[in-house]
Amino acid sequence: MPKIIGIVEDDTDQLENYADAMRRKGYEPVGYTRADQALEAFTKNPPDLAVLDISLGAEVDGGFELCRSLLAAHPGLPVIFLTDRVDEIDKISGLRLGAWDYETKPISLNFLAEKVAAIFRIMESRSQPHGKAEGIIKTGDLALDENRMTVTWKGAPLDLTLTEFRIVAALCRRPGDVKSYESLMDSAIQTVVAHNTVNTHIRHIRKKFAALDPGFDKIQNEYALGYRWAED
């Protein structure tokens, strides 16, 4: 039985494009352009995953409201924000509400589908009593389970978004090697926009590590190229 993907997007053209792409990947998309309609429908029949835009017609923060209500009704529901709002404050607000990821448009449809697939994989892994041994990376104090999307630093769990998780995973897979900006974007399933986008993700990741360990300095900038995970 195909997974149901709820899509809420006020632009009908985009909505249909996303729905077509999802359908092509074997999912069953359910699309709405208005928050109230979506809330009513999803409350009765929750989708397996929701992709929400933030601005919905006249409701500037309609997506946030919708996310809050949906997660209140269905706490385990994975939500991805897909929006053209790039401000930090929006991203932080969205992630605080409990979204798995916050993606800014334009996103490649393939990447979107991959993200969705990754989330389903992770959820599935998490539902298994024991994770598989493959996909587990350990380097120094870092332990990372790619399947379950869990990260621990010195034993303490770290809460990363899907994008951040994939960047850390890409970096620590080969400690010491430089990961270029482009490859980091690929790993994060993001279209290349600018170095600055990667920089912003790295800053968030460093901040989260630093919150656990103020002396954290494993992620090093290789200026003009990209980043690398420092070898121990």
Place this chain on the structure above:
Amino acid sequence: MRLGIRARLILLTLAFLVIPVLAYISSQEMKRFMLRHQQSSQLIAAQALAASLHGQYAQFQMRQEKSGELTDAAMFIHRATSPFRMDGLADEWAPAASAVREFGRESLLMESGGGFDPATGGFKLIVARWEDHIYLLVSVQDETVIPISRGWTDPGKADHLRLGLGAPGEGERKYIVPVSSDGELSFLEEAPGGGRVERNETLAGRVKINSRGYVMEIALPESQIAGSMTLRIIAEDVDDQRRGRVKSAIGPMEDGAPGLIHLAYFQSPEIQGMLDSLDLAEVEARVFDRARRLRASTGFAADVSGEGEALRILASGAPYYTNIETGPNGEKVVAAAPIKGSDGGSLGVVILERSTRGADSMQDKAMENTLWGAFLAFVAVAAGLVIFSTRLSWRIHRLRGEAERAIDQEGRVRVDGLEASRESGDEIGDLSRSISGLLKKLRSHHDFLAILPRTLKHEINNPLNTITVSLENLAAQEMGQAGSKYIQSAGRGVARLREIVDNLAEAASVEDSIQEEKFEPVDLALILERYMENSAGVYKDRRIQFSNRAGKAAILGSDYRIEQLLDKLMDNALDFTFRDGTIEARLERMNGRFLLTFYNDGPPIPERTLGNMFDSLVADREGDKSARTHLGIGLYVARAICQGHGGGISARNTSDGKGVEFLVILPAARHG
């Protein structure tokens, strides 16, 4: 030279200085006018006085002439107003100077031996009266004064005067008065017919010998001359005391009597009374007779020098006035009118003297008042102007300062309006309000421009997203080779559009986002070293170099912003450097700052662009052949990053014209 409003206004007040000048000119005019007025009125007064004197004077003159008292040769007795000290000094005689009579060569009565020496023997005589005594002042010129010695029996062997009192031949008493060395005069009376001499005690006098001769002061009772009104006086000069011979004798000669002088009381009571009754303020009036003797006067001015001239003019018989200087600053008007006799000849002259002090003091007073007035007006107006102009300057200064601060270096309006002179109703207030209005319009325009990229991005993003996802979906269909080619080119176009929009949005927000960032100490040298090394690895067709002369270069900043800055500089350099061209970064330390010189081989930047190439949407370099989008946003962002770090950026062409240097200055982190 540039003059401010205040300086100009103060210069204008100097125009007030013309007031005293004008006042001086007009007071001079006024003085001239007053002088003319004084001259003519004085002349008229003199003529009137002369006319009114005519009858009485003629009578008086006639009476005296008839009584034989008065001839033209008669000498007047000066009426003294104070007693004389018998001390042989002539000082208290000054008021009587007009009554002096001189006897010189023409009065030589006798001489023996060599020729007459004009320096010797001549004398001056003044006769004056005080109460019931007649006083004589006799100043004799004598180079060799021989006083009488003790034991001499013949007083004639010393220099002496011969005096005769009373009418000749009618009981006249004759005296010899020798010069004495002790100053006391003795009056030796000759017995009638010559012979014995006896000392007369009723007469008294003193003598004083001086370098020019000797001066005798003699007092005698008025009764001695009252009957005859004559006096006989002869000065006999003795130069050889052994021989005791009289060398010369000087004295008047009248009516065949040697030494005889007719005396007359000069006062004509009627004329004097008339002058007194005139009570002329500040006017001195004198009446002279035709023999130039003063007959009546008000005041007793010693200085009668001016009268001589007036009297000389009198010869013409016409009224006359003249101005005579009486001192360095003094002047007087002398007006003379003849007293006509019945025969048409002149009987005498009336002279009125008045100093021009009145006109002078009026001029001085007027000048003083004007000067004070002008000075006070000048001070008041200057003070007013200083206050006014200071305030005006201050207001304009403040307005200018505020207007300048209203727009920052990048030309952004920082305020809604100006505070300076906002409420005032004058022109500056108008100016302030009009500038405020302009600023408001400018600001709303700027605000519009500032949000334009974001609005644009927001508005364009949606359709762009639609196109992007649609293209992707299209690509997922089987389109054939031609179809997918077009889809790819459409995709590139969309990507390019998006880059433009993103760049615009980034530029619009870069300053604000740098402001919000937290800076940490970073090593600029290390970043540069790695950056240039990595870039050299990526761009192998350029010679990318780094030279560090600063050592460790700690700055307070954001490493990825510095990297972004270097990206912009590198992008720019890559765009203009041909294959195998050099791109070089040099880092130096200077005065607590670091200078990063980012050089690239390439065409020079046109001069017109150098000044504004860091402003947004300015991209103007020939030789840019790349297909990349160029909105001039890169350098704008670069400048924002530099300024966000407390530094700055500028660009210049190298002197050889073969390359371009971007100069980035960033402040060093302070230790501690």
